[in-house]
Amino acid sequence: MSVSHCLTGDKVAIDAFLDQFDVFLFDCDGVLWSGNHIFPDVPETLDMLRNRGKRLVFVTNNSTKSRQDYKAKFDKAGIQANVEEIFGSSYSAAIYIARILDLPADKKKVYILGESGIEQELASEGIKYCGGTDPNMRRDIEQEDFDALADGSALDPEVGVVLAGLDFHVNYLKLAYGLAYLQRGAVYLATNTDSTLPMSKSFFLGAGGVGAPLVTSFGKEPLSLGKPSQAMLDAVEAKVKMDRSRTCMIGDRLNTDIRFGIDGKLGGTLAVLTGVSKKEEFLADGAETVPAAYVEKLSDLLG
Ligand SMILES: O=C(O)[C@H](O)[C@H](O)COP(=O)(O)O
Numbered sequence: 224m225s226v227s228h229c230l231t232g233d234k235v236a237i238d239a240f241l242d243q244f245d246v247f248l249f250d251c252d253g254v255l256w257s258g259n260h261i262f263p264d265v266p267e268t269l270d271m272l273r274n275r276g277k278r279l280v281f282v283t284n285n286s287t288k289s290r291q292d293y294k295a296k297f298d299k300a301g302i303q304a305n306v307e308e309i310f311g312s313s314y315s316a317a318i319y320i321a322r323i324l325d326l327p328a329d330k331k332k333v334y335i336l337g338e339s340g341i342e343q344e345l346a347s348e349g350i351k352y353c354g355g356t357d358p359n360m361r362r363d364i365e366q367e368d369f370d371a372l373a374d375g376s377a378l379d380p381e382v383g384v385v386l387a388g389l390d391f392h393v394n395y396l397k398l399a400y401g402l403a404y405l406q407r408g409a410v411y412l413a414t415n416t417d418s419t420l421p422m423s424k425s426f427f428l429g430a431g432g433v434g435a436p437l438v439t440s441f442g443k444e445p446l447s448l449g450k451p452s453q454a455m456l457d458a459v460e461a462k463v464k465m466d467r468s469r470t471c472m473i474g475d476r477l478n479t480d481i482r483f484g485i486d487g488k489l490g491g492t493l494a495v496l497t498g499v500s501k502k503e504e505f506l507a508d509g510a511e512t513v514p515a516a517y518v519e520k521l522s523d524l525l526g
């Protein structure tokens with residue numbers, strides 16, 4: 224049975240742990256910040272790693288922002304990061320749809336349940352879309368909508384994919400369009416299916432929580448392109464050359480971040496206890512997902 228080592232307060236153990244890796248993949252929500260609250264000494268900790276010659280890559284399941292949007296957030300947070308180091312689940316989904324998914328020529332449009340981040344990343348891959356932040360979808364459903372969805376006249380015949388992500392403007396109408404496209408054979412994808420979103424030091428509906436009505440009504444789960452899907456690691460590795468044995472995944476959620484690192488056969492995983500998962504979950508006998516090590520908060524790595 225694997226055991227997770229607590230590094231907090233142990234400078235010797237921290238140095239030994241860090242020396243094993245050249246690349247650190249960082250989860251964002253719950254590790255660097257909770258919403259707009261940047262955790263203490265995060266910029267200093269990341270600077271310390273860069274000063275030790277480590278390469279940093281940011282890998283977030285939050286699909287509401289594009290890589291460019293995240294670059295602006297990093298800048299505002301005083302965290303040095305360039306766009307090539309940032310990967311969101313919207314980017315992973317756009318790469319999958321553009322380069323892996325084989326869609327009929329007349330079915331290449333995507334219906335989005337989600338925010339602008341998904342729209343921007345699909346556009347950057349030349350993928351047409353509808354739904355998403357369309358203001359015409361932010362209204363109550365009317366009888367005419369029921370009738371037009373039922374006979375299909377409301378639907379765009381080019382739509383071949385339903386892509387579900389975190390949507391802060393979800394409503395019955397948007398979900399009804401998603402179900403109608405799925406019922407007509409659209410491929411069902413999700414940027415991610417995280418149950419909750421760490422925000423304001425609490426937990427709110429995550430992408431999985433928002434998309435759950437579609438799963439219940441359609442009766443099938445989407446293919447998720449965010450962590451722990453290895454499609455996301457493949458998308459990262461296509462841009463960032465790395466030796467997986469000298470790469471460490473740092474995250475707050477066992478079933479996405481730590482599972483992502485273990486399944487990807489990375490050299491190590493580090494859990495940070497400022498987000499979703501609690502240490503009791505992975506210290507328990509027979510725990511399914513056990514990080515190699517853990518710290519109370521990221522800045523504990525400063526020693
Ligand atoms: O979509 C969600 O549910 C949240 O954005 C997700 O929990 C946060 O993503 P992270 O940066 O922790 O991968």
Ligand SMILES: [Mg+2]
Binds near residue numbers: 250253254498
């Ligand atoms: Mg997280």
